[in-house]
Amino acid sequence: MQNHLTVCGRSYEDFLTTIRNFHGWIAPGVVIGGFMVDMAQEHIGPDVEADAIVETIRCLPDAIQLFTPCTYGNGWMKVVDWDKFALTLYDKKTLEGVRVWLDLEKSKRFPDIYNWYMRLAPKKDLPLDVLLKSIEVAGRHVLSSFPVQVVRYHGKIKKGRIEICSGCGEAYPASQGERCLACQGKGYYETRA
Amino acid sequence: MQNHLTVCGRSYEDFLTTIRNFHGWIAPGVVIGGFMVDMAQEHIGPDVEADAIVETIRCLPDAIQLFTPCTYGNGWMKVVDWDKFALTLYDKKTLEGVRVWLDLEKSKRFPDIYNWYMRLAPKKDLPLDVLLKSIEVAGRHVLSSFPVQVVRYHGKIKKGRIEICSGCGEAYPASQGERCLACQGKGYYETRA
Numbered sequence: 001m002q003n004h005l006t007v008c009g010r011s012y013e014d015f016l017t018t019i020r021n022f023h024g025w026i027a028p029g030v031v032i033g034g035f036m037v038d039m040a041q042e043h044i045g046p047d048v049e050a051d052a053i054v055e056t057i058r059c060l061p062d063a064i065q066l067f068t069p070c071t072y073g074n075g076w077m078k079v080v081d082w083d084k085f086a087l088t089l090y091d092k093k094t095l096e097g098v099r100v101w102l103d104l105e106k107s108k109r110f111p112d113i114y115n116w117y118m119r120l121a122p123k124k125d126l127p128l129d130v131l132l133k134s135i136e137v138a139g140r141h142v143l144s145s146f147p148v149q150v151v152r153y154h155g156k157i158k159k160g161r162i163e164i165c166s167g168c169g170e171a172y173p174a175s176q177g178e179r180c181l182a183c184q185g186k187g188y189y190e191t192r193a
Numbered sequence: 194m195q196n197h198l199t200v201c202g203r204s205y206e207d208f209l210t211t212i213r214n215f216h217g218w219i220a221p222g223v224v225i226g227g228f229m230v231d232m233a234q235e236h237i238g239p240d241v242e243a244d245a246i247v248e249t250i251r252c253l254p255d256a257i258q259l260f261t262p263c264t265y266g267n268g269w270m271k272v273v274d275w276d277k278f279a280l281t282l283y284d285k286k287t288l289e290g291v292r293v294w295l296d297l298e299k300s301k302r303f304p305d306i307y308n309w310y311m312r313l314a315p316k317k318d319l320p321l322d323v324l325l326k327s328i329e330v331a332g333r334h335v336l337s338s339f340p341v342q343v344v345r346y347h348g349k350i351k352k353g354r355i356e357i358c359s360g361c362g363e364a365y366p367a368s369q370g371e372r373c374l375a376c377q378g379k380g381y382y383e384t385r386a
Contacts, residue, residue: 003220013251022258022264023264023266024262024264024267024269027266027267027268029264034306035222046346053381056266057266057268057350058266058268058352059267060266061265061266062264062265062267063266065215065258065264065265065266068219069372071216071217071254071255071258072214072250072255072258072265072272073216073220073222073223073250073251073252073253073254073255073256073258074216074217074220074252074255075251076217079265082351082365082366082369082373082374082375083352083353083365083366084363084364084365084373084375085364086363086376088381088382096385097382098381101363102365103363104357104362105362115300117355117364118355118364119352119355142259145210146384146385147257147385148382148383148384148385148386149382149383149384149385150380150381150382151381151382151383152380153381154381156354157250159251159276159312160276162310162311162312168279169297169298170294170296170297171277171278171295171297171310171352172275172276176275177221178272179278180275181275182275182277187345188246188273188281188343188345188346188347189281189290189292189341189342189343189344190341190342190344190346191339191340191341191342192289192339192340192341192342193340
């Protein structure tokens with residue numbers, strides 16, 4: 001019944017459109033991420049206020065931001081830059097949750113997905129529409145999960161004391177020292193005339 | 194002409210609704226962030242493909258993600274955790290751009306905004322609707338900007354070689370060592386029975 005597939009409470013078509021509108025294109029990683037969120041949400045249940053931890057900066061953060069209330073800017077999604085294709089949704093209060101990941105062993109049954117993730121197929125040999133079709137057919141069959149207790153990275157990051165930097169006059173956290181990081185020469189920019 | 198105020202090409206009402214739907218509530222920081230994006234976009238011009246750098250994990254990343262094509266997951270927005278209320282939009286090709294920040298000196302003319310940012314007003318003395326009204330009236334009058342040349346954090350982060358972790362069997366970057374970070378005991382979770 002692929003025609004009636006729903007992901008994260010949406011029709012598959014709406015699911016893909018939502019991804020395109022936010023992410024800019026229908027990236028395979030965000031689509032798989034949507035299936036991961038869908039699976040995690042089912043484990044967690046609808047009545048739990050869940051926070052999210054994502055283990056890669058690639059694609060997955062957008063799946064979380066689109067299909068859960070957690071965003072980067074509201075602090076309910078944390079990102080650890082481990083380059084693992086995995087995410088955890090967990091109860092804010094009990095810190096119990098579920099971790100879901102792209103299981104490469106399972107993905108061997110769907111060689112397009114395996115080859116894409118392991119970067120074994122040159123892009124010209126694996127057109128996007130073919131890969132996306134494999135992902136749709138595979139759905140959760142390439143995913144695994146286990147229940148977890150979150151022991152780090154949960155909770156709010158406290159804001160420290162704010163001072164005015166004597167260099168640039170901007171507000172900055174006093175914990176950075178006498179001047180802000182940019183005025184310490186660690187900035188990412190040079191001013192132009 | 195407050196009635197006809199548009200921000201990032203939207204009516205002010207639509208602007209606020211967009212923030213609420215994504216961020217969960219109309220957070221003052223995201224609203225100011227929207228004005229910052231609006232100002233930066235005007236400097237950059239409509240024909241430039243711009244990437245973004247945000248200098249705080251709080252609120253501002255959501256303004257970028259909502260009102261530009263840049264998202265965390267597509268890699269066009271980078272976040273540096275400096276706790277400064279500033280953002281840069283820059284031309285992907287020339288790396289020339291503009292940095293916009295909340296100028297505290299200017300914000301003294303709008304004490305609600307100054308007191309909110311410096312956390313000088315207890316929440317009960319500064320109701321959200323009052324603060325939001327001040328932000329709407331202030332608009333760009335609390336912002337400053339200068340042109341910049343981006344010298345770090347631009348461009349794509351290259352993905353290194355992927356291996357299968359001998360501990361968990363998951364894919365991980367070979368650069369992390371013989372096993373993935375989670376299997377090295379640096380994980381954020383414990384498994385539950």
